[in-house]
Amino acid sequence: MKKSIKLLLLTVLLSGCFSNIFAVKMTEVGVGVYIYDYLMRKSAETWGREPKEFIAEHFAILEKNGVNVIHLAIESLENFENIYLPLMEKHKINALIQINYAYFRNNGDWKNPKYMDSMAKKAAIIINKYKNHPNVVGFSIREEAGTWQMQQISDYYKNIFKYIIFIKKTKIKFFFKLKTQAKSKRMEKRIHRYYRRRDT
Secondary structure (H helix, E strand, O other): OOOOOEEOOOOOOOOOOOOOOOOOOOOEEOOEEEEEHHHHHHHHHHOOOOHHHHHHHHHHHHHHOOOOEEEEEEOOHHHHHHHHHHHHHHHOOEEEEEEHHHOOOOOOOOOOHHHHHHHHHHHHHHHHHHOOOOOEEEEEOOOOOOHHHHHHHHHHHHHHHOOOOOOOOOOOOEEOOOOOHHHOHHHHHHHHHHHHHHOO
16 A cells, blocks of 8 residues: 655644754645534534534535545544544545543643543543544644643643553554653553453
8 A cells, every 4th residue: 555644734832943944755735624513513503404414515515625634623422423434434534633522621620630530531432443543643632722731731641641552553643742651562561451451
């Protein structure tokens, strides 16, 4: 199978200033838009339309106009599986999944370890299920974060990684991309043992 390079253009706020220029050979370019599940449903209601049908028409328009990647903010795993994933596959549209039901919200009790852990488990379910799906390019739990939130977001991603099942060929892209202990061989073995015990 011919390898392709998927290019994601991200604007990242950093504390330093970098001037390095990287030359990348591009064989595929993502051209996309944001889609919020709750706004799609609200628009369908405004127009007196059935949401699933309304969203399907929207995806057809996106494909017709050359859109091949979306930033998709979902409100539930059920909505993603029943509505958006089949349309992504049909119209050959890839998605960065924003997990709104496990979103790093400003009013969340993120200093509470139990709260953070419960949210991490919610996020891990969809990640484990679709981390290798060809139409899923990555996962997000926060847009436009402030620099003062970086430590808590880092801690949240570390908690999510505790519940990810890692296998040799698994490739997971997170935004923000963070280094965690879960990438170590020792942690991978611990995660595998946990799930084997849980599923027996």
